[in-house]
Amino acid sequence: MANPKILDEIGSKVSELLANSPAKDLEKNARALLASGFSKLDLVTREEFELQKEALTRYRDKLTELEHRVAQLEAELASRPPAEAG
Incomplete structure (x- = not known):
C-alpha cells in the first residue's frame, strides 16, 4: 500500500x-x-428572469380581470334602454 x-x-x-x-x-x-x-x-441572470416572469404573470392576471370587467360593463350598457333625445 x-x-x-x-x-x-x-x-x-x-x-x-x-x-x-x-x-x-x-x-x-x-x-x-x-x-x-x-x-x-x-443576458439576464436566472433571478432577474424569474422576477420578470412573476411580474408578467401578475400583469396577465390583472389584464384578464380587467377584460372581464370591461365585458361586464359593456353588457350592462347594452342592456339599458337608450336615452331619449331631448
Whole structure:
C-alpha cells in the first residue's frame, strides 16, 4: 500500500506544475474571452428572469380581470334602454 505522505507530495507537485503551466494561462484567457463575449450580449441572470416572469404573470392576471370587467360593463350598457333625445 502506498504511503499517504508520498501521495500528498505527488498531489502537491502535480498541483504546482499545473499552476505554473501554460494550461493555467490558457484557462484564464478563455475565461476572460468568454466573459467579454457574454458582456456584449444582452443576458439576464436566472433571478432577474424569474422576477420578470412573476411580474408578467401578475400583469396577465390583472389584464384578464380587467377584460372581464370591461365585458361586464359593456353588457350592462347594452342592456339599458337608450336615452331619449331631448
